[in-house]
Amino acid sequence: xxxxxxxxxxxxxATGAGTARDCALRGLKVxxxxxxxxxxxxxxxxxxxxxxxxxxxxxxxxxxxxxxxxNKILRSIASNCVEDTGGLFITLPEDADTGYGLxxxxxxxxxxxxxxxxxxxxxxxxxxxxxxRLCSANITDAVLxxxxxxxxxxxxxxxxxxxxVTGVRTVNTRTGETAEYHAPVTVNAAGIWAHGIAELAGVVxxxxxxxxxxxxxxxxxxxxxxxxxxxxxxxxxxxxxDSVTVIGTTSTRIPFSECDHMAVTRxxxxxxLREGCALCPSLANTRILRAxxxxxxxxASDDDPTGRSISRGIVVLDHKTRDGIDGFITITGGKxxxxxxxxxxxxxxxxxxxxxxxxxxxxxxxxxxxxxxxISSIIKRFPGKPTAGQKGAAGRQGDLAxxxxxxxxxxxxxxxxxxxxxxxxxxxxxxxxxVRTLSDLRRRTRIGMGTCQGTFCIRKAAKxxxxxxxxxxxxxxxxxxxxxxxxxxLCPVGWGDTLREMEFMQRVYKFEKPYSYDEV
Amino acid sequence: xxxxxxxxxxFEQCQKCSLCETVCPVMANNPAYxxxxxxxxxxxxxxxxxxxxxxxSLKYCLNCKRCEVACPSGVRIADLIQQARIDxxxxxxxxxxxxxxxxxxxxxxxxxxAPVANFALGLPPVKGILDFTLGIDRHRTLxxxxxxxxxxxxxxxxxxxxxxxxxxxxxxxxxxxNFNYPQLGRDFTAVMNAFGIGVNLIDERCCGxxxxxxxxxxxxxxxxxxxxxxxxxxxxxxxxxITVSTTCTMTLLEEYPELLKVDNADVKGHISLVxxxxxxxxxSGELKPVWKEGWKARAAYHCPCHQERLGLGIFTTELLKxxxxxxxxxxxxxxxxxxxxYGFKKENYKVSQQIGKPLFDxxxxxxxxxxxxxxxxxxxxxxxxxxxxxKNPVSILAEALDLEKTLELNRS
Numbered sequence: 036x037x038x039x040x041x042x043x044x045x046x047x048x049a050t051g052a053g054t055a056r057d058c059a060l061r062g063l064k065v066x067x068x069x070x071x072x073x074x075x076x077x078x079x080x081x082x083x084x085x086x087x088x089x090x091x092x093x094x095x096x097x098x099x100x101x102x103x104x105x106n107k108i109l110r111s112i113a114s115n116c117v118e119d120t121g122g123l124f125i126t127l128p129e130d131a132d133t134g135y136g137l138x139x140x141x142x143x144x145x146x147x148x149x150x151x152x153x154x155x156x157x158x159x160x161x162x163x164x165x166x167x168r169l170c171s172a173n174i175t176d177a178v179l180x181x182x183x184x185x186x187x188x189x190x191x192x193x194x195x196x197x198x199x200v201t202g203v204r205t206v207n208t209r210t211g212e213t214a215e216y217h218a219p220v221t222v223n224a225a226g227i228w229a230h231g232i233a234e235l236a237g238v239v240x241x242x243x244x245x246x247x248x249x250x251x252x253x254x255x256x257x258x259x260x261x262x263x264x265x266x267x268x269x270x271x272x273x274x275x276x277d278s279v280t281v282i283g284t285t286s287t288r289i290p291f292s293e294c295d296h297m298a299v300t301r302x303x304x305x306x307x308l309r310e311g312c313a314l315c316p317s318l319a320n321t322r323i324l325r326a327x328x329x330x331x332x333x334x335a336s337d338d339d340p341t342g343r344s345i346s347r348g349i350v351v352l353d354h355k356t357r358d359g360i361d362g363f364i365t366i367t368g369g370k371x372x373x374x375x376x377x378x379x380x381x382x383x384x385x386x387x388x389x390x391x392x393x394x395x396x397x398x399x400x401x402x403x404x405x406x407x408x409x410i411s412s413i414i415k416r417f418p419g420k421p422t423a424g425q426k427g428a429a430g431r432q433g434d435l436a437x438x439x440x441x442x443x444x445x446x447x448x449x450x451x452x453x454x455x456x457x458x459x460x461x462x463x464x465x466x467x468x469x470v471r472t473l474s475d476l477r478r479r480t481r482i483g484m485g486t487c488q489g490t491f492c493i494r495k496a497a498k499x500x501x502x503x504x505x506x507x508x509x510x511x512x513x514x515x516x517x518x519x520x521x522x523x524x525l526c527p528v529g530w531g532d533t534l535r536e537m538e539f540m541q542r543v544y545k546f547e548k549p550y551s552y553d554e555v
Numbered sequence: 556x557x558x559x560x561x562x563x564x565x566f567e568q569c570q571k572c573s574l575c576e577t578v579c580p581v582m583a584n585n586p587a588y589x590x591x592x593x594x595x596x597x598x599x600x601x602x603x604x605x606x607x608x609x610x611x612s613l614k615y616c617l618n619c620k621r622c623e624v625a626c627p628s629g630v631r632i633a634d635l636i637q638q639a640r641i642d643x644x645x646x647x648x649x650x651x652x653x654x655x656x657x658x659x660x661x662x663x664x665x666x667x668x669a670p671v672a673n674f675a676l677g678l679p680p681v682k683g684i685l686d687f688t689l690g691i692d693r694h695r696t697l698x699x700x701x702x703x704x705x706x707x708x709x710x711x712x713x714x715x716x717x718x719x720x721x722x723x724x725x726x727x728x729x730x731x732x733n734f735n736y737p738q739l740g741r742d743f744t745a746v747m748n749a750f751g752i753g754v755n756l757i758d759e760r761c762c763g764x765x766x767x768x769x770x771x772x773x774x775x776x777x778x779x780x781x782x783x784x785x786x787x788x789x790x791x792x793x794x795x796x797i798t799v800s801t802t803c804t805m806t807l808l809e810e811y812p813e814l815l816k817v818d819n820a821d822v823k824g825h826i827s828l829v830x831x832x833x834x835x836x837x838x839s840g841e842l843k844p845v846w847k848e849g850w851k852a853r854a855a856y857h858c859p860c861h862q863e864r865l866g867l868g869i870f871t872t873e874l875l876k877x878x879x880x881x882x883x884x885x886x887x888x889x890x891x892x893x894x895x896x897y898g899f900k901k902e903n904y905k906v907s908q909q910i911g912k913p914l915f916d917x918x919x920x921x922x923x924x925x926x927x928x929x930x931x932x933x934x935x936x937x938x939x940x941x942x943x944x945x946k947n948p949v950s951i952l953a954e955a956l957d958l959e960k961t962l963e964l965n966r967s
Contacts (some may be wrong), residue, residue, distance in 0.1 A: 253567035255603045278600040322567040410607055421590065426608055427601070452571070452597050455608075485600070487571040532568050534629070539570050 038220040039184070040066040042385050043203055045190055045232055047071075047168060048078035049328070049371050051224035052173035053378030059180035060400065061393035062076040066216055067174070067182060068205060071286050072475045074170040076226045078371060079478060080329025082249065082283050083118055083276045084260060085109060085162035086372045089124060090267065095425035098348060106160060108375060112401045112407025115433030116168040120275055121145070122161025122260035125153045127313060130265040146257040148315040161260035163276045166371055167478040168431065171468055172402035175435075179403065186469055188214075192220070193236045193363075200362040201238060209471065220388050222381055223365040227294050227332040238358045240365060243333040244294050245478060247284030248303040250528065251309065252485050253322040255278050256280050261314050269291060270310025277430075278454065278485065279324065289330070299326040299527040322532040324488065325524030334368045336494075349373060361389070401499070404433030422447060427455030431480060432463070439463040450499070451492040453485020458499055465503040473517035475502060488521045491538040514544075522548055566635055569596035575622035575632055579891040581615050588615035591622035595632035602639055609643035615903075615935065616640075617858035617894030617910075618768060620805075635811050641772050641814065643801050651689040655896040656769035659761035659778075662734035665700040672701045675938075692904035696939040696963030698735050705733045705740035711758060713744050719849065725789040727730040727807070727826075729800040731931040742953035743799055749958040750842045751965040755794060757785045762803040765896050767814060779817040780809065784820045795825045797832055799949055801929045802895065804828050805861040830948055831870040837877060840926070841850075844877065845960035851880040855923035857914065857937065858891050859930035870946050871929060878955045884921050890912040893936035908940065915940050927951060943949040 044051050047069025055067040069075075073233045086104025110117055123146060141151055142156040148546050149156075174184055194202035194215065194442065196226060202217035223232045230242040255275040263271035269285045285303050304326055311318045334350045351369035354360040366381035379395045386393060407413060413429040416437050421429075428436040439459050441447055446459035448462035464470050464479040473489075473496060476482055482496055485491030489496075497514035499505050518540065525537050529550050541547060566738075572822050575591040576582055582590040588600075590765035594613050614635050622632040654661055665672045672833050675681050676697040685967035705728055724747065732740040744754050760782055763775035787806075798804045807826055811817040819826075836842040856875065858868035892911030897903050918926060919939050925938055925944040934945040 055821055084671050180688055254600045258603070275604075278604060410605065414607075418610070423593070423598075423608070430605075449593075453600070455601065485597075486569060491571045491573075532570070532628075536570050539572065 036217055037064075039215060040064045041181070041220070041389060042066070043068065043216055043221045045203070045223050046076075046225035046228070047073040047170065047174070047186060047222065048076050048175070048186070048224065048226050048378045049074065049170055049367065049374035050078075050226070050366055050381070051222075052170040052177070054222055054366065054381045054385075055177040055182050055184070056173040056180070057378045057382040057395060057397050058397050059177040059182040059384060061284045061386060061391065063385070063389070063391065065177060065182035066218065067177065067184045068088045068190055068216075069184070069186045070187045070202070070228075072186050072478060073174055073469070074167050074478055075474075076228070078166050078170055078226070079329055079376075080249075080388070081166065081371055082120060082274045082281050082476060083163050083166055083245070084272060084372075085164040086370075087122060087159040087161045087463040089122075089157075089159045089161075090262065090272075095348075101161070101376060105161070105376055106374050109164065109372075110344050110397050112375075112398070112473075113164070113172065113405050115399070115405040116165045116172060116402070117340055118163045118276075120162050122159045122262060123149070124157040124159060124262045124264040125314070125433070125477055125553075126155035126264045127152060128154055135419070138220075139377060143215065146259045146261060146315075148256040148289070148293075148317045149261060150314060150316055155264070156485070157264065159262070161262070161482075162262065163274050164371070165276065168404070168433075169371075169402075171479055172404050172433075174401045175468070180529050184469065186475075187471060190232060190235065195236070196381055198360055200360060206537050220362050220364065220385050222385060223363065224367075224381065227291075227330040229332060229365055230291060233354075236354070236360055238354050238360055238363070238365075240352065240367070241334065242414060243331075243368070244289050244291055245331040245333050246287045246289045246328050247331060248307065248326060248328040249281055249283030250326050251324040252280040252282070252306045252318060254278065254280065256315050256317055256321060259290045263310075270307045271314070272415045273311060273314045276515070277481065278438065280318075280321075282307050282318070286331075294330050297328040298523075301527065305330075306526050308348070320518040323528040324486065324533070325521070326527040329444050331370075332367050337432055345547070349377050349380060351377075351384055351464060353384055364388075407434045417441065422457075424449050424457035424460065428457065428460045432460070436547045438467070449484065450495045451480075451482040453487060453491070454481040455483045456480045456482075456492070459496075461496060461499050462475040462503060463502060470500065471504070473497060473500060473513050474520055477517075483517065483521065487536060488525060488540070489517060490536065490543055492515050518544060518546070526551060566596040566599050566630055569626075569630050570628055572627065573625060576626045578621045580619060580892065580910040581587065581617055581906065585906045588612050591616070591636070591924075595622070595635040596630055597633050599639065602643065606643050609639060613640050614644070615906075617890070617892075617897045617903075618892055619890050620864040621661065621795055621860055621890065622835045624863050627832060631813065634842040636873075637767065639812055640746055640770065641767075644770055648957055649690070651691060651900070652769040652896070653771070654689070655691070655899055656739075656765040656771055657761075658730040658765055660736070662700070662730055663704070666702065666704050666734050668766070669702040671701040688902060690901040691899050692901045694904060695831060695899055696935065696936055698728075700734055701737050703737060705737035706756060708737055708741065709744065709754075712758075713748075713754070714816075717753035717755060720748065720751050722751060724795050725757045725786075725794045725796045726754045726804065727757070727759050727762075727796050727798045729798065729803040729931075736931065737951060739799060741845060741887060742947070744948045745832075746949055746952050746956065747797075749956055749961040749965070750836075750844075751962065755789075757789055757796070759785060762800075762806040764802050764806040767806070767810060768897070774817070776815045776817060779811045779815045782816055783819050783822060784824065786819075789798070790825045791824050793826060797827055797829050797830075797928070799829050799947065800809070800931060801828065801859045801862045801865070802932070805865055808865070822902045828867055828870075828929070829869055830864075830874050833872040833952070834870045837874070839880075841939055843961070843964045845957045845964055846879055846955055847957045849880070850955050851882075852876075852951075853882045853884075853924045854927045855884045855886050855918060855921040857886050857891065857918070857928045857933060857945075858888060859933050860894075862929055863888065869938075871927070875927060875948060875951065880955065883927075883949070884923060886914065886917050886921065889917070891933045891936045894955045895932050898932075898936060907936075911936055911940055918943055942961065
């Protein structure tokens with residue numbers, strides 16, 4: 036394992052993964068450090084909305100332009116992560132002062148569950164994007180171009196020579212093993228945790244943890260994104276993603292100490308449900324699978340206490356010019372939509388420091404898996420009639436699904452029946468995509484993300500993962516950790532069918548836990 | 556498209572308990588079938604995203620609806636599967652499926668040439684040709700056609716005497732009683748008349764179940780609308796609609812609104828199978844049976860899958876238990892495997908017989924004089940596979956009732 040690199044990137048979210056890829060494509064020797072798993076922070080805890088930018092068109096034209104440019108780029112380079120659903124901005128009578136009443140009759144065809152009280156609708160080029168797949172594809176490409184990626188590796192301190200950062204000390208959060216890595220440049224791409232990372236280097240960034248809560252509904256109630264045409268407020272975007280619908284978000288300032296232990300409150304659930312029903316009344320009768328929350332890494336620019344009026348603009352900080360610390364760059368602000376542009380800007384800054392002259396190619400080069408984004412043509416590569424598991428794999432892994440070994444019939448058995456995940460795909464994810472826990476596996480394959488939230492499949496998956504990790508005795512611990520994590524998301528919505536599912540889960544696995552998240 | 560989202564809104568009540576899989580007769584016998592949970596609620600979530608996730612194997616579902624009876628969460632699993640087949644199985648029906656499904660069009664032709672048709676359909680070379688050209692399995696005994704349809708018989712022999720009865724009902728005889736087994740219609744008329752009830756025929760069309768199963772939705776919907784209008788007129792004239800076929804009844808009551816989106820709410824309460832109708836009326840003392848002295852028989856009751864789905868099997872057994880001379884055994888609940896036109900298809904024949912085996916074995920073990928069953932396709936399957944005669948409960952009543960004395964008692 037080498038210890039010396041051209042650049043160390045801290046953070047395995049979209050920005051970090053994108054920066055690792057960009058740096059690797061430009062010929063740099065890259066090390067990426069992530070203290071948990073890829074996309075385990077805000078990158079994996081959002082709508083999964085491929086913004087058109089329309090949301091920002093009125094108040095923040097710079098963000099709006101960035102959005103629509105990146106929207107077009109992502110459609111071409113990340114076709115496997117993007118679903119071209121299209122989007123609508125609908126105007127309800129109570130928002131009449133902000134909306135426009137264009138041709139909305141056909142809205143009911145495109146979005147049959149939309150609130151029929153609407154008085155206007157505008158079509159926008161929204162889509163949905165799978166952030167887990169996106170991060171994973173960036174990492175896969177970075178690794179293909181020589182990058183080293185270490186997950187569950189936390190930076191504990193910087194190695195400073197005078198006023199220059201020359202490396203980092205790390206600890207493996209699973210084994211406790213410590214290590215040192217050196218590079219002339221370190222990029223801080225740790226999302227909201229960039230604040231704490233900067234502090235380690237003696238630098239202060241005024242960051243703004245704004246919690247956003249979301250709800251996942253059990254199926255797609257529409258096949259288009261629905262935005263509410265009004266001033267930005269809570270719960271006004273509804274996104275169909277894979278087999279579910281996601282409503283969000285809220286925006287609440289929280290202390291840094293809460294960023295690692297976020298709980299969705301009853302008030303947030305009620306608010307999202309109320310606003311969701313304004314977009315689609317049928318959500319009132321649709322099962323909620325779970326609730327989750329992420330933290331936006333906003334950079335404070337004024338005193339607005341809600342965090343709404345802050346520009347979602349990209350912030351690149353060269354700490355040499357800003358704070359007199361050389362070899363250290365922070366990339367923050369921005370949003371999932373502009374991760375590639377953020378990565379490009381960060382990589383430009385890295386190259387300037389290293390005096391490397393190389394052009395950014397990430398806007399034109401398709402990500403692995405996205406060379407052919409259509410499920411219909413990918414499944415033709417499988418011999419014979421494609422199975423449910425193969426179709427599912429094609430949807431998730433894109434053209435990389437061809438690397439999954441379906442030749443052993445036992446491996447073709449479905450493990451997760453909600454999301455059509457086979458043993459073969461699990462084995463592929465474990466060997467190729469850096470899986471350590473069942474949550475990692477979920478982010479790569481959607482296992483356990485369906486209606487039963489893992490009740491039906493997770494023991495089988497735990498056995499497969501434990502065997503692949505070389506220690507079959509790990510299986511129980513892996514399954515228990517996973518169920519704990521699912522339980523956390525189930526608690527805030529624990530009524531009706533969800534409560535029945537929780538009861539079923541408890542009986543199947545013989546555990547007893549409090550039903551209120553406050554007590555967990 | 557709109558209906559898809561709205562009608563499917565209850566499938567995520569599924570808790571994945573998998574009870575449906577334990578009762579699915581196909582899953583146990585055909586590994587190519589993914590089973591009710593995956594074909595129904597699980598598959599639906601992905602079909603909503605993209606029709607490419609539709610699985611061909613849904614065609615193996617025989618729509619027995621045992622999964623729905625078992626489901627503790629009230630998911631309409633079989634309806635989800637039928638609906639998906641309607642929405643996504645775009646392939647045009649084969650000639651064979653058209654012929655099997657169009658019971659009301661093939662019936663009149665076959666009836667007109669019944670002796671020839673029955674003789675020919677029984678010949679091994681003809682069966683071989685049907686097997687080879689159409690894919691109707693050669694091992695299958697094909698239903699016989701009657702030379703005189705029930706409707707023809709009724710007009711000639713019974714129609715004129717019906718008005719004399721104080722109470723009147725409309726009789727939905729279905730294709731089977733009309734073309735294949737008019738005796739059932741004659742038995743029905745005899746029993747009703749004995750109880751002082753006049754029978755009226757209505758301008759009925761095929762209920763459409765075979766058309767739905769074979770993907771002929773526009774034709775089925777046209778017939779459904781026609782039938783419901785005819786029922787409305789009948790109900791307005793004070794005549795409830797009484798049926799004899801389980802599956803026709805389920806189609807009229809459940810499949811019309813759920814699958815064909817034909818509203819029947821206003822007439823639903825006035826459509827009844829004959830067994831619940833008679834049981835309730837006899838139990839309440841409204842109708843009074845007089846049974847034949849010395850009539851004796853040993854019978855075994857097979858409850859058809861759709862009778863179980865409707866929850867009406869108990870009316871039949873309770874009605875039959877009223878017959879003093881009848882020794883009744885209730886067979887364990889099993890699917891006979893034919894499922895309407897399903898078992899006639901070459902690709903399903905083997906599975907169909909495997910599914911039915913537990914039932915056939917239990918019938919052979921019970922060794923009754925005859926099997927009682929409300930369903931005509933169960934009758935074909937059981938008679939072909941066990942050699943034991945199958946009788947409709949109405950025909951048993953017609954045998955066991957002293958028709959004249961019953962009429963005397965109910966006339967007053």
